[in-house]
Amino acid sequence: MSLLPVDDAIAAILRRVPEPVAEIVPLAEAAGRVLLAPLSATHDQPPFNASAMDGYAMRAADVVVGHRLRVVGTSQAGAGFAGTVGAGEAVRIFTGAPVPDGADTVIMQEEAVTDGDFVSFTVPARVGHSIRPLGNDFARGQVLIEAGMRLAPMQLAVAAAANAAVLTVARRPRIALLATGDELVLPGSALGPDEIVASNSFGLHPLLAPYAVEVTDHGIARDDREALRGKLDAVFAGEPDIVITTGGASVGDHDIVQDILLELGVALDFWRINMRPGKPLMFGTRGRTLIFGLPGNPVSAMVTAMVFIRPALRAWLGYTGATTWRLPLAGPTPPNSARRHFMRAQLVHGVDGPALLPIAQTDSGHTSSLAHADMLIVQPEHDPGQKAGTIVEALAIDAF
Numbered sequence: 001m002s003l004l005p006v007d008d009a010i011a012a013i014l015r016r017v018p019e020p021v022a023e024i025v026p027l028a029e030a031a032g033r034v035l036l037a038p039l040s041a042t043h044d045q046p047p048f049n050a051s052a053m054d055g056y057a058m059r060a061a062d063v064v065v066g067h068r069l070r071v072v073g074t075s076q077a078g079a080g081f082a083g084t085v086g087a088g089e090a091v092r093i094f095t096g097a098p099v100p101d102g103a104d105t106v107i108m109q110e111e112a113v114t115d116g117d118f119v120s121f122t123v124p125a126r127v128g129h130s131i132r133p134l135g136n137d138f139a140r141g142q143v144l145i146e147a148g149m150r151l152a153p154m155q156l157a158v159a160a161a162a163n164a165a166v167l168t169v170a171r172r173p174r175i176a177l178l179a180t181g182d183e184l185v186l187p188g189s190a191l192g193p194d195e196i197v198a199s200n201s202f203g204l205h206p207l208l209a210p211y212a213v214e215v216t217d218h219g220i221a222r223d224d225r226e227a228l229r230g231k232l233d234a235v236f237a238g239e240p241d242i243v244i245t246t247g248g249a250s251v252g253d254h255d256i257v258q259d260i261l262l263e264l265g266v267a268l269d270f271w272r273i274n275m276r277p278g279k280p281l282m283f284g285t286r287g288r289t290l291i292f293g294l295p296g297n298p299v300s301a302m303v304t305a306m307v308f309i310r311p312a313l314r315a316w317l318g319y320t321g322a323t324t325w326r327l328p329l330a331g332p333t334p335p336n337s338a339r340r341h342f343m344r345a346q347l348v349h350g351v352d353g354p355a356l357l358p359i360a361q362t363d364s365g366h367t368s369s370l371a372h373a374d375m376l377i378v379q380p381e382h383d384p385g386q387k388a389g390t391i392v393e394a395l396a397i398d399a400f
Contacts, residue, residue: 003274006307006340009283012269013312016285020170020318027159030151030167032210034317037168039145039159044135049099051075053130056112056119057103058090063125068118075100090119099131106130138162148320150400170317172213173241177201178231180247180257181296182223199367200246200294200301207305208244210400211313216240223248228260236264236286241316243289244309247296257293258282266291274381275340277364278304297364303342303376306395314400325375325394329386330355336383344373345394356394373397 004012022036051057058069069090075081077096085091085102093099093106104127111123138144144162145155151167159167184198185191201217209215216238221231228248235243248257258271261284268284271293278300282293292309294301314323330348344359356377361369375394386392 003272003279003339004270006273006275009270009273009281010308010311013283013290013308014315016269016283016290017312017315018288020316022168023171024166024168026166027156027164030159030169031153031156033151033167033169033172034319035145035147035149035151035155035167036170036318038143038147039162039164039167041138041140041142041144041162043163044140045137045161046096046132046134048080049134050132051093051095051097051099051106051130052132053106053108054094055106055108055110055130056090056121057093057099057106058085058125059087059103060105060125060127060129062088062090063105063107063121065124066120068115068120071114071117071119073100104128104131146320148318150319150321172211173313173316174238175208175212175215175242175244176218176235176238176240177204177215178218178221178235178243178245180221180223180228180245184220184247186220199298200296203298203302204244204246204294204305207302208309208313211310211317223256225256225260228256229263232260232264236289240289242292242309242312243286244292244294244305246294246301248293261286261291261293273304274338275304275307275342276337276362277342278307279339281308283308295364298367299370300364302370306376306397307342319400321400323395323399324378325396326391327375327394328352328355329377329388329390329392330357331388333358333377333379333383333386333392335385336379336381338381340381341377341379341383342395343377343379344369345375345377346372347374356392370397 020036069088072089073081074092075097076094080098081091081100085100091100105125107121111121113120144158179198179201183196185195187197205215218235221228245257266284266286271282273279273281278295280295281304284291294304345356348355348357359369375396378393
């Protein structure tokens, strides 16, 4: 069986991803969610001409050096001045307070000299100075957050300012994880001579959690047909939207995951990808459930999750943000083989800005090098190698 190109595999996966489904959540629960319906302003902000300073509001034409204005009242946030500022008059005003009718400028208090009920100024007045005009922040009907954006703190702040108590976001999927392998033991275990510590699920869980309503870890299944079938039966009984297995996806005598998945009714779309690390990736469906069979080697598992599962989850949520970077190399890359290489790299900051420093390690089980990486350089098939300074495409490891 020939190896499927990476782009063809991603396209095949995205064809299986359902359209985003909307749900309405309270503003206080919307952090990290993807907005599905654009948020438009229903009022002007500020809803009146507002002072940007503590000081005095008056008519600019009345401010003449050596002349005093009579202070006729006060305007403060939540309690504006009810009258109109006339000729020769001023109003004491505070930041955020409505600018009274008749006034067209504000002079800060540090440039004012008071004398009882009168005030004079040490600077000339400028029409409109220190006034935030009505609608200066946003206007009624203006789109404040586009659909497809992830709601970070600043988006939530503007939504609150727009008086939005609820937001329409995309429903998140339920994800199930299952590791496989006789050799695996949980972290903290005493290691036997033929055992290794299971790490895949502990990396995948936090990688996937920002996209999911829940990620359920079903532990470790042994390389035994009945045991594995029982574990997978239990996984499917929970009716998750996405099932992710790690290990057993290759062609060895003990790699039985594919066989059991087929016995349980999974329709397999593909299972070998032209990439490194991570060639033995399986993908299929069981009813409405998407099935990903990731390699057991930990670097391969994490890289294939970033390259294939993360785009599927973004599509599931309707996310439209940028997903790739283009940055210069801080060091050369070696020639590549016929398989697309997702090369580990550090993001370094030099005098000319950020750049990618390639990590030479390519072993698919070398977790410590992946832990030191910030990015994955996307090295095309048969790439001859690039010199420092060349602009290349990269994926951020710690990204949405």
